[in-house]
Amino acid sequence: MKVAKFGGTSVASGSQIKKVGNIITADPDRKVIVVSAPGKRFEDDIKTTDLLIALDAQVQTGNKYADAFNSVIERFAEIADTLECGRKELVYFQEALEELCTSKVYSNEHRSDCLKACGEDFNARLIAAYLQHLGLDATYMNPKEAGLVLSDEPGNARVQQETFKNLNKLKEHEGILVIPGFFGYSREGHLVTFPRGGSDITGAIVAAGVQATLYENFTDVDSVYAANPKVVNTPRKIDKLTYKEMRELSYAGFSVFHDEALMPAFHAGIPVCIKNTNNPSSEGTLIVAQRDYEISPVVGIASDEGFASIYVSKYLMNREVGFGRKLLQILEDEQLSYEHIPSGIDDISIILREKQLTGEKEQRIMDKIHSELSVDTITVERGLALIMVVGEGMTRTIGVAAKATAAFAMAKVNIEMINQGSSEVSLMFGVKEKDVSKAVSALYNEYFGEHPFLEDKLKLETVKPVQ
Amino acid sequence: MKVAKFGGTSVASGSQIKKVGNIITADPDRKVIVVSAPGKRFEDDIKTTDLLIALDAQVQTGNKYADAFNSVIERFAEIADTLECGRKELVYFQEALEELCTSKVYSNEHRSDCLKACGEDFNARLIAAYLQHLGLDATYMNPKEAGLVLSDEPGNARVQQETFKNLNKLKEHEGILVIPGFFGYSREGHLVTFPRGGSDITGAIVAAGVQATLYENFTDVDSVYAANPKVVNTPRKIDKLTYKEMRELSYAGFSVFHDEALMPAFHAGIPVCIKNTNNPSSEGTLIVAQRDYEISPVVGIASDEGFASIYVSKYLMNREVGFGRKLLQILEDEQLSYEHIPSGIDDISIILREKQLTGEKEQRIMDKIHSELSVDTITVERGLALIMVVGEGMTRTIGVAAKATAAFAMAKVNIEMINQGSSEVSLMFGVKEKDVSKAVSALYNEYFGEHPFLEDKLKLETVKPVQ
Numbered sequence: 001m002k003v004a005k006f007g008g009t010s011v012a013s014g015s016q017i018k019k020v021g022n023i024i025t026a027d028p029d030r031k032v033i034v035v036s037a038p039g040k041r042f043e044d045d046i047k048t049t050d051l052l053i054a055l056d057a058q059v060q061t062g063n064k065y066a067d068a069f070n071s072v073i074e075r076f077a078e079i080a081d082t083l084e085c086g087r088k089e090l091v092y093f094q095e096a097l098e099e100l101c102t103s104k105v106y107s108n109e110h111r112s113d114c115l116k117a118c119g120e121d122f123n124a125r126l127i128a129a130y131l132q133h134l135g136l137d138a139t140y141m142n143p144k145e146a147g148l149v150l151s152d153e154p155g156n157a158r159v160q161q162e163t164f165k166n167l168n169k170l171k172e173h174e175g176i177l178v179i180p181g182f183f184g185y186s187r188e189g190h191l192v193t194f195p196r197g198g199s200d201i202t203g204a205i206v207a208a209g210v211q212a213t214l215y216e217n218f219t220d221v222d223s224v225y226a227a228n229p230k231v232v233n234t235p236r237k238i239d240k241l242t243y244k245e246m247r248e249l250s251y252a253g254f255s256v257f258h259d260e261a262l263m264p265a266f267h268a269g270i271p272v273c274i275k276n277t278n279n280p281s282s283e284g285t286l287i288v289a290q291r292d293y294e295i296s297p298v299v300g301i302a303s304d305e306g307f308a309s310i311y312v313s314k315y316l317m318n319r320e321v322g323f324g325r326k327l328l329q330i331l332e333d334e335q336l337s338y339e340h341i342p343s344g345i346d347d348i349s350i351i352l353r354e355k356q357l358t359g360e361k362e363q364r365i366m367d368k369i370h371s372e373l374s375v376d377t378i379t380v381e382r383g384l385a386l387i388m389v390v391g392e393g394m395t396r397t398i399g400v401a402a403k404a405t406a407a408f409a410m411a412k413v414n415i416e417m418i419n420q421g422s423s424e425v426s427l428m429f430g431v432k433e434k435d436v437s438k439a440v441s442a443l444y445n446e447y448f449g450e451h452p453f454l455e456d457k458l459k460l461e462t463v464k465p466v467q
Numbered sequence: 468m469k470v471a472k473f474g475g476t477s478v479a480s481g482s483q484i485k486k487v488g489n490i491i492t493a494d495p496d497r498k499v500i501v502v503s504a505p506g507k508r509f510e511d512d513i514k515t516t517d518l519l520i521a522l523d524a525q526v527q528t529g530n531k532y533a534d535a536f537n538s539v540i541e542r543f544a545e546i547a548d549t550l551e552c553g554r555k556e557l558v559y560f561q562e563a564l565e566e567l568c569t570s571k572v573y574s575n576e577h578r579s580d581c582l583k584a585c586g587e588d589f590n591a592r593l594i595a596a597y598l599q600h601l602g603l604d605a606t607y608m609n610p611k612e613a614g615l616v617l618s619d620e621p622g623n624a625r626v627q628q629e630t631f632k633n634l635n636k637l638k639e640h641e642g643i644l645v646i647p648g649f650f651g652y653s654r655e656g657h658l659v660t661f662p663r664g665g666s667d668i669t670g671a672i673v674a675a676g677v678q679a680t681l682y683e684n685f686t687d688v689d690s691v692y693a694a695n696p697k698v699v700n701t702p703r704k705i706d707k708l709t710y711k712e713m714r715e716l717s718y719a720g721f722s723v724f725h726d727e728a729l730m731p732a733f734h735a736g737i738p739v740c741i742k743n744t745n746n747p748s749s750e751g752t753l754i755v756a757q758r759d760y761e762i763s764p765v766v767g768i769a770s771d772e773g774f775a776s777i778y779v780s781k782y783l784m785n786r787e788v789g790f791g792r793k794l795l796q797i798l799e800d801e802q803l804s805y806e807h808i809p810s811g812i813d814d815i816s817i818i819l820r821e822k823q824l825t826g827e828k829e830q831r832i833m834d835k836i837h838s839e840l841s842v843d844t845i846t847v848e849r850g851l852a853l854i855m856v857v858g859e860g861m862t863r864t865i866g867v868a869a870k871a872t873a874a875f876a877m878a879k880v881n882i883e884m885i886n887q888g889s890s891e892v893s894l895m896f897g898v899k900e901k902d903v904s905k906a907v908s909a910l911y912n913e914y915f916g917e918h919p920f921l922e923d924k925l926k927l928e929t930v931k932p933v934q
């Protein structure tokens with residue numbers, strides 16, 4: 001039994017949904033379908049969820065909402081039109097949406113969640129109708145009926161443990177189930193949504209619940225690539241990668257989806273396949289718990305911008321028991337989370353996401369560090385980027401770091417930071433933001449290109465695992 | 468005015484002291500001489516300070532101490548004999564030592580300090596007598612008379628600020644002053660000693676106090692070398708290095724002297740020269756505040772063994788504000804100081820000196836980390852070594868890391884850790900202890916050898932300093 005989740009662009013229009021119909025028809029094992037709200041059909045299009053958020057804003061402020069209301073309905077009407085079915089559903093959408101806009105609510109946050117969830121809910125109903133129209137035994141199933149129990153936190157709900165047991169019963173269902181993503185119900189019966197992008201979460205939870213043989217995540221790219229296609233020209237596809245590798249790549253800006261969304265599937269040991277609705281014959285990328293790795297262990301190179309570093313130096317710092325702890329306490333008091341802490345003998349740098357560090361917080365932190373830790377110097381540097389070279393077995397392979405640093409040197413990029421020593425599957429570099437593209441291209445060439453700089457001189461070699 | 472300090476081997480015997488006499492005679496600018504106690508004359512010899520410590524042990528326990536007493540006196544008698552002077556001094560040594568062994572004392576710790584200090588004190592008196600014997604205008608000066616005021620912490624005294632003003636008056640002295648190293652007097656008038664190796668500290672304090680043009684530190688090596696001569700065959704001499712470079716090299720096992728001993732001189736901006744008593748015509752190594760650096764910025768490669776790492780992983784660690792701080796708190800509660808903290812997304816390693824981590828402490832820490840931080844895994848690895856590649860301007864030179872990592876790869880050494888990003892003058896690697904020599908040799912070859920691996924392919928290039 002496979003669970004297939006279709007993302008926003010895969011279900012953005014009637015013609016896209018026809019592709020989805022073909023995909024479902026092609027494999028009778030695709031028994032549980034999780035769908036997003038209609039996404040963008042073209043670059044400047046507006047996602048249905050954003051139309052609903054705009055409607056909610058009008059309703060909350062007591063303004064006229066007819067235009068916003070109609071935009072939503074028209075969007076679904078157009079889909080129904082193309083699919084040549086769903087008339088009955090459209091009548092329901094009109095009534096249900098009107099009801100949500102006018103009735104009394106438990107809280108404004110809960111109303112927002114109810115309105116936002118309409119995108120997925122209406123789409124699931126339409127898609128179920130379309131599959132029936134194709135002659136398939138398909139049924140819309142509401143998350144309440146499916147048993148998707150979430151914490152009562154509108155916009156930020158988390159799955160409750162009983163959900164998995166509830167969902168397990170869906171295994172007995174004969175036909176195809178179409179379940180809207182993104183929302184569930186609290187124990188008190190309120191509709192609540194996941195954070196945005198939450199259809200991925202629903203899919204992963206359902207896959208875990210029914211113990212699927214595979215969780216297929218249909219999107220609009222053929223696969224996960226070894227580097228960002230905007231930086232590297234036609235980067236190679238990744239056929240297979242591990243959960244850990246996916247997590248490291250996602251951390252540094254691989255935006256196919258947020259890896260944490262997939263965690264319920266990962267925890268249940270269910271393989272995940274990233275596939276393209278627009279090119280379903282492409283194999284896609286399979287994400288698994290373990291993969292074989294041999295001589296070329298690097299699978300991908302990711303990068304993310306927007307980091308800053310706080311550099312602190314103090315003579316004899318390394319003798320001062322508690323220095324690092326006190327420094328982290330100062331950050332914690334300002335609610336800042338750090339990413340990495342490279343250190344010398346008498347100095348330490350804190351790498352953190354720049355957007356957290358407002359000018360005001362920066363000043364307060366500088367003052368506190370000066371007054372509480374009597375340091376010699378503090379400097380703040382912004383505009384840093386992190387680059388991750390990722391692959392299982394990397395840190396046990398001789399020569400991986402040599403290839404990476406040679407690539408930086410050939411690209412004439414100065415390395416501001418190197419962090420290796422904890423993660424077994426990645427090697428991290430810090431560079432100035434202006435150098436990111438150059439560096440990623442050079443790294444790509446070194447690991448995957450036809451003429452790597454060190455190729456003829458250096459052979460990679462795997463060492464025995466640590467006992 | 469130069470301050471010259473002579474270490475234990477330089478003043479270990481009469482024949483060595485004759486060399487010291489020649490050195491002092493050769494340069495009339497050498498006006499203040501600081502001396503150690505007689506050190507080892509041959510590999511299995513016992514240092515005078517250790518003879519005195521043995522004598523102290525006998526006295527403290529109330530045992531017969533005649534043999535231990537005589538060993539000390541004989542040592543100085545032999546020196547006097549070779550120098551053909553110092554009869555009067557020997558009589559004084561006998562009386563003074565007897566007095567220390569028998570009289571009532573302020574505290575046992577203070578008596579220990581008084582006894583230990585005899586090595587330097589007697590030697591300074593003998594050397595002054597010998598210089599007079601050579602016809603020089605030389606005078607022994609006791610640290611009390613010189614104004615060396617220390618905190619009243621026997622065996623661990625620290626210099627008090629008034630010392631520098633007191634010492635400044637010595638500038639007015641016409642002839643040569645011979646001052647014993649290692650000890651001074653508390654404000655209460657008690658003799659107290661520095662931590663061991665403290666003659667270097669005395670020399671540096673005196674050099675700062677008299678505002679010397681140069682602090683010459685005479686030892687038994689021609690210079691500081693770019694790598695450990697036990698690992699690399701005839702490594703190149705370092706002509707000049709900066710205080711910072713010296714400190715980083717010392718940290719990782721460069722044992723010419725402990726860099727902290729030189730701090731008073733560094734703080735006063737006084738250049739320090741490491742020279743060889745046995746080969747005074749050799750230029751030695753000059754340690755300065757700043758040096759020019761250009762294309763080949765690496766000055767030396769040091770390594771130190773005896774490190775351990777505590778590896779901790781927990782899913783979503785990077786989201787948990789306060790995780791790192793709590794982890795460091797657990798270490799601090801056990802009085803452990805850490806060296807470095809490389810981190811991944813969901814994992815963090817703590818590198819610390821292994822000897823601190825007793826089996827008992829390790830167990831307590833593991834238990835606390837498990838119970839207080841609910842981590843997924845903890846592992847402890849011992850037998851790690853750190854290798855430091857040191858040089859001003861290094862981190863702003865493209866290609867330095869590439870050369871280093873290529874060297875590791877060619878030596879087939881796996882890199883367990885890389886730490887770059889805070890210190891501007893070093894790049895640090897962690898390897899298994901068994902791999903240290905191989906790695907250091909390969910690094911040396913890459914930076915200083917005739918046929919570096921990357922030579923023909925890669926040019927080092929300095930980038931502009933950060934604004």
